[in-house]
Amino acid sequence: AQSVAQPEDQVNVAEGNPLTVKCTYSVSGNPYLFWYVQYPNRGLQFLLKYITGDNLVKGSYGFEAEFNKSQTSFHLKKPSALVSDSALYFCAVRDRIYNQGGKLIFGQGTELSVKP
Amino acid sequence: NAGVTQTPKFQVLKTGQSMTLQCAQDMNHEYMSWYRQDPGMGLRLIHYSVGAGITDQGEVPNGYNVSRSTTEDFPLRLLSAAPSQTSVYFCASSFGSSYNEQFFGPGTRLTVL
Numbered sequence A: 001a002q003s004v005a006q007p008e009d010q011v012n013v014a015e016g017n018p019l020t021v022k023c024t025y026s027v028s029g030n031p032y033l034f035w036y037v038q039y040p041n042r043g044l045q046f047l048l049k050y051i052t053g054d055n056l057v058k059g060s061y062g063f064e065a066e067f068n069k070s071q072t073s074f075h076l077k078k079p080s081a082l083v084s085d086s087a088l089y090f091c092a093v094r095d096r097i098y099n100q101g102g103k104l105i106f107g108q109g110t111e112l113s114v115k116p
Numbered sequence B: 001n002a003g004v005t006q007t008p009k010f011q012v013l014k015t016g017q018s019m020t021l022q023c024a025q026d027m028n029h030e031y032m033s034w035y036r037q038d039p040g041m042g043l044r045l046i047h048y049s050v051g052a053g054i055t056d057q058g059e060v061p062n063g064y065n066v067s068r069s070t071t072e073d074f075p076l077r078l079l080s081a082a083p084s085q086t087s088v089y090f091c092a093s094s095f096g097s098s099y100n101e102q103f104f105g106p107g108t109r110l111t112v113l
Helices: none
Strands: A002-004 A010-014 A019-021 A024-026 A033-037 A044-050 A056-058 A064-067 A073-078 A087-094 A104-106 A110-115 B005-006 B010-013 B019-025 B031-037 B043-051 B054-057 B064-066 B076-079 B087-092 B108-112
Touching: A002 A010, A002 A087, A002 A104, A010 A019, A024 A073, A033 A064, A044 A056, A044 A064, A104 B043, A110 B076, B005 B087, B010 B019, B010 B064, B019 B031, B019 B087, B043 B064
Parallel strands: A010 A110, B010 B108
Antiparallel strands: A002 A024, A019 A073, A033 A044, A033 A087, A056 A064, A064 A073, A087 A104, A087 A110, B005 B019, B019 B076, B031 B043, B031 B087, B043 B054, B064 B076, B087 B108
């Protein structure tokens, strides 16, 4: 069965420092991988995705993520954190076999807190 | 474009009552889905649809029904509400291919007493 793990419930970072939010996955075959962000009392917003090709994917708001097939990881990174980056971040995986419905499976989320 | 819209934003029900959560999208997306979000559990898929007239169950379908008579609308029905269904519900849509990102609605916060 497909699964996604975000090992840290919370990540605390000082403004200006680099940040990493970790994600590992367990699927059969090669999945599509996504990161979403949720601000308080809002729906989820798409940040970036990995489909194929370059293992380093760049997305919105200066975020990037590195796909590592051997470690089955897709960690979210940003070189310099902003206080406004404070939010709940979700990693998600989707099966490439569309006739199975392309269901999106989410991790449990990581709360990112960036302090001034 | 309005994107994905959900109504109502908030709802309080008594145990045993039924209701329908509305979801609509104006992006001509084939794929639509319903999730529930509970603290520490991420989002869990309730039901999904790959096109008008086609629906299927997700991870946690019990107690919920869906139908998809048009491309735009994907209502979620609670047949007999239970306190365990207290949650925040999100509707999402995307173009058909699995590599396309999903667009989420603002959510409905449901409390069942």
